[in-house]
Each structure stands twice: as structure tokens, then as C-alpha cells.
Amino acid sequence: MPTTADSNRQLPTFAELGVAAELIDALAERGITHSFSIQELAIPIALDGRDLIGQARTGMGKTYAFGIPVLDRVFDDAALRELDGTPRALIVVPTRELAVQVGEDLERAAKHTPLSVATIYGGRPYEEQIDALHAGVDVVVGTPGRLIDLYDRGELILSGVAILVLDEADEMLDMGFLPDIERIWEALPQAPEPLQTMLFSATMPGPILTLARSKMRAPIHIRAESPDAPTTHATTKQIVFTSHRMDKPEVLARILQAGGRGRTIIFTRTKRTAADVAEDLARRGFAVGSVHGDLGQNAREASLDAFRTGTVDILVATDVAARGIDVDDVTHVINYQTPDDPMTYVHRIGRTGRAGHSGTAVTLVGYDEAHKWALINTELGLDQPDPPAWFSTSPELYEALDIPDSAEETVGPARKVHGAQLGSRGPRPRGQRGPRTGRDRSNRNRGGSRR
Structure with missing residues (x-):
């Protein structure tokens, strides 16, 4: 039987565990x-x-x-x-x-x-x-x-x-x-x-x-917990609603003005959407970086470093980055696009509510994504089978996320996406793979793996 830990007591120090x-x-x-x-x-x-x-x-x-x-x-x-x-x-x-x-x-x-x-x-x-x-x-x-x-x-x-x-x-x-x-x-x-x-x-x-x-x-x-423990952190508040694709940029801009929002990660399914969302937010005056497969490694590292150090407080990412962002004080995770499967949802929202901190996870379910949410809800037992339909003007959205009535479409003058000036690989022409250095496949998108 797997060994588990009792969470209702003081955990030992590293000295008590015999560490050097x-x-x-x-x-x-x-x-x-x-x-x-x-x-x-x-x-x-x-x-x-x-x-x-x-x-x-x-x-x-x-x-x-x-x-x-x-x-x-x-x-x-x-x-x-x-x-x-x-x-x-x-x-x-x-x-x-x-x-x-x-x-x-x-x-x-x-x-x-x-x-x-x-x-x-x-x-x-x-x-x-x-x-x-x-x-x-x-x-x-x-x-x-x-x-x-x-x-x-x-x-x-x-x-x-x-x-x-x-x-x-x-x-x-x-x-x-x-x-x-x-x-x-x-x-x-x-x-x-x-x-x-x-x-x-x-x-x-x-x-x-x-x-x-x-x-x-x-x-x-x-x-680290019992086999029947919930798959998501109890310290994470989960907010789920249906959002029209054309209204999502406006909804996102309002969410980012929520009370108490600190470092925020926005997840998208595709590289193109990640780039578009980051550029739209930068135009609205938000300090934003981006991490996705079309960016060169230097640009990706620059964005991650800026997010860790607080130079930017918003990171737009595809799932390739979900396992590599080690920041404990992320207050909000936003699923701009509904994840493809339950475990991706778990890994995404696991970026907030960490190490004793509280957090908020917001999922915008597109009208064409209802079947994906139904699978996630059923598999994880989230008890939210029919998310309400909210718009950027819905009072329920403002109340659920403590968004002030003064929230606007923009928050300041247009900026550039952090790290974007370092360049990107850009889309490859159809039928042309381009050269790869050696055998490295650490970020290859294969077999339907999500980026």
C-alpha cells in the first residue's frame, strides 16, 4: 500500500529529517x-x-x-x-x-x-x-x-x-x-x-x-495525500463560466483588474492564440510576457525570468510551460481556452494555490468547448455541469471576481510583449520542417501533445 502523510500536524524540519x-x-x-x-x-x-x-x-x-x-x-x-x-x-x-x-x-x-x-x-x-x-x-x-x-x-x-x-x-x-x-x-x-x-x-x-x-x-x-483526496488544491477557488469567443478579450481585460490580483498565468491551447492574447493585452497597457513554441529559447527564458522577478505580472503560456513555472505566489490562473482533458486542467490550475497560498482559477468555456468541460467536470467531480453564461458586462462576473465598477477596456498606454523583441521562429511553410539541431525533441509536438 502507498505510504501517506498526515496533514494535521507540524511537519518536520530538514534538520530533523537528517539532511546535511x-x-x-x-x-x-x-x-x-x-x-x-x-x-x-x-x-x-x-x-x-x-x-x-x-x-x-x-x-x-x-x-x-x-x-x-x-x-x-x-x-x-x-x-x-x-x-x-x-x-x-x-x-x-x-x-x-x-x-x-x-x-x-x-x-x-x-x-x-x-x-x-x-x-x-x-x-x-x-x-x-x-x-x-x-x-x-x-x-x-x-x-x-x-x-x-x-x-x-x-x-x-x-x-x-x-x-x-x-x-x-x-x-x-x-x-x-x-x-x-x-x-x-x-x-x-x-x-x-x-x-x-x-x-x-x-x-x-x-x-x-x-x-x-x-x-x-x-x-x-x-x-502526499490519501488516494481519495481531491485532485485540485483546496486553497484554489474555481470559477467557471461560458464565454463567447468574440467577447473573451474584453472579459479577460476585466478579470485582470480584479481586486487582489497579483502574478497571473493565462493558458491557451495553441501557439497562435497565446501570441494574439499577449499582443492584445500589451496593447491595452498590461505588463505581459509570453511562452509558446513559436518563440525562440532566448525569448521564452526572458519572459519567464521577467515573470519570476516581477518585471511583468502576466504570463500567457501554452501547456509546454505548465511544468516549468516555479512561482509560489501566483494569485490567478486563467484558462482562456478550455483544456483538452482533465489532467491538463489539474496541472494548469495547480500553478496557483501553492505552498499554503490561496488562489483563483478561472475557466472561460467557449460555446464550442462545452463537451471538453463536461468531461473535465465529470472526471474531477467538480459539480459544475452547466456553467453560467457571462459577458464582459455581466454583474455576476464583477461580483465573483471582485472587479471594480471602474474597470476599463485598457489600463494604460500600449506596451510591447516582454521578450518579443528577441525574435521568434515563426510558422514554417507547409511541407517544410526545417533543420533541427541533433536529435533534441524536448519540445516536439507529437502524437497530439499540447503546446
Whole structure:
């Protein structure tokens, strides 16, 4: 049976969990002293070198649940080979944005240790990543395609890896990365010491569990809540209504003037819609950035950095970015287009109401999206089968979101979308794929995967 945590008590500090003092000091400098439930359960097991499958909802602390024991063991576990500049731990993630987030979190936690963390993903020059590997690295975080590229070139040495982590395994399955994961797994040494494997995810589809159990050594399956716990945060207020496609821009402008609104993420299904929404909001005077597949990597990173630092307080994103935005104080998530399936809905709105904060999730259901909402509502038991029809002038909209009567179509002079000046790839002509760098597929849209 999966192990679960009791939420009705004070969670232990990292010191009480036996974490190395150097890591505790680095976390304390960021105001992090007590663990989350998934961390309380996972860290002691992982520090013992055991295999585990960790399950927790988005925003509940999975990164440090595996990251802290990885750093601790690589830094100070006599069972691992002495450090020699080749990796001792490999953390595989589905998207570039998540690779950056995980890499930065681990670097901050390791600041008082001599450990080196390298982040490997597509969209960046090979040379800088190869130089980092040649300089010596202890922990590698990366996306499957670029990791395999560098392994095939002989630049990524896996012979010393003792710990493998698969983060957001369900997303890797959705994106078609399962064959790549199997190949990476087979490339890792199994002797003389057994490989420790940790698999973390918000959901656990059958193929992922089958793969894990066929390769892992008696893994302990842990959950941060009971199996019948709700799939969304109790701290997230969910507002759902039907909105006409032509009125959505006006509705959105009013929602963004709601009382108490802080950092806000707006999700769209398509790249074109993301670009259009961001440009419309910028014209209305909102400080907005955008993250979608038609933007170059530099532009995407600039937008994410601006959102994290508060330079912009609105980020328009496709689902490719949903797993890579690590900001705890997002007050609002807005589904401008209804998600395609229930788990996408869960992952999107999991960006708010995190780490004890309250949040608001707003879903605009188009008249042609009613069937999608019906599936989400039924699957998640949200008890909102018939969303009301609201317009940008509806009093119910203003009341539900605490929008002042003074809300206008614009909030100031027109701006530019942050990061847009760094350029985009633009749409490719029909029938022309264009060159790809190596085999990187960390953001490829395959098999219906959503961007």
C-alpha cells in the first residue's frame, strides 16, 4: 500500500529529517526550514538509497523531495564513488522550462557544497553545455533528446551515475518520450553498486508504473495525500463560466483588474492564440510576457525570468510551460481556452494555490468547448455541469471576481510583449520542417501533445 502523510500536524524540519548541514543552511537562507508532506515521506527513504515512486499534486514540493537527497548523497555518501568530474546523478525532465527551474533550485540548495550542477536541454548551443561537462559536473539535469545527443557524441559520461530521477513522468509519457527514457535507463550502470531510481509525478498512468516496476528495485510508492483526496488544491477557488469567443478579450481585460490580483498565468491551447492574447493585452497597457513554441529559447527564458522577478505580472503560456513555472505566489490562473482533458486542467490550475497560498482559477468555456468541460467536470467531480453564461458586462462576473465598477477596456498606454523583441521562429511553410539541431525533441509536438 502507498505510504501517506498526515496533514494535521507540524511537519518536520530538514534538520530533523537528517539532511546535511550545508544544504540546511542554503535552504534556510531562502526561508525554507520545514518540509512539505512529500518531502517528509521521500527524503528519509531516498537518503537510505532506496528506490521510490513519489506522487503529489503540482506545487507540493516534489523538486526538493528528490533534489535534497540527491545532493546529500552525492555530497556525502560513502556508498557512492568518489567525485571525479563525471556525473553521479542524472535527473530527467520533460521540458526545457522545467529543466531550468530544477537546475536553478538545485544550484541554490548546493551553494555551500563543492557540488557542480549542469542543466542540459535543447534550444541552446551544444558548445556551452559540452564545455560545462568537460569542466566537471556532479549532477546533471536535462531533457531526454539533448541528453541522448550528448551521450551518443561521447560528451556525457554515464558510467559513474548512481542515482536516476525521472521528474514529471506522466508528462514524458504524454510527449512520447518513453522510448528515450528506456534507452537512457539502459545506458546507466547497474553494478557494482545498484542504481537508485526515483520517479516523481502528479499522476501515475499504467504504462509509467509498468516501466518503473519492471526496472526498479522494490520501489516504495508514496503519496502526499490519501488516494481519495481531491485532485485540485483546496486553497484554489474555481470559477467557471461560458464565454463567447468574440467577447473573451474584453472579459479577460476585466478579470485582470480584479481586486487582489497579483502574478497571473493565462493558458491557451495553441501557439497562435497565446501570441494574439499577449499582443492584445500589451496593447491595452498590461505588463505581459509570453511562452509558446513559436518563440525562440532566448525569448521564452526572458519572459519567464521577467515573470519570476516581477518585471511583468502576466504570463500567457501554452501547456509546454505548465511544468516549468516555479512561482509560489501566483494569485490567478486563467484558462482562456478550455483544456483538452482533465489532467491538463489539474496541472494548469495547480500553478496557483501553492505552498499554503490561496488562489483563483478561472475557466472561460467557449460555446464550442462545452463537451471538453463536461468531461473535465465529470472526471474531477467538480459539480459544475452547466456553467453560467457571462459577458464582459455581466454583474455576476464583477461580483465573483471582485472587479471594480471602474474597470476599463485598457489600463494604460500600449506596451510591447516582454521578450518579443528577441525574435521568434515563426510558422514554417507547409511541407517544410526545417533543420533541427541533433536529435533534441524536448519540445516536439507529437502524437497530439499540447503546446
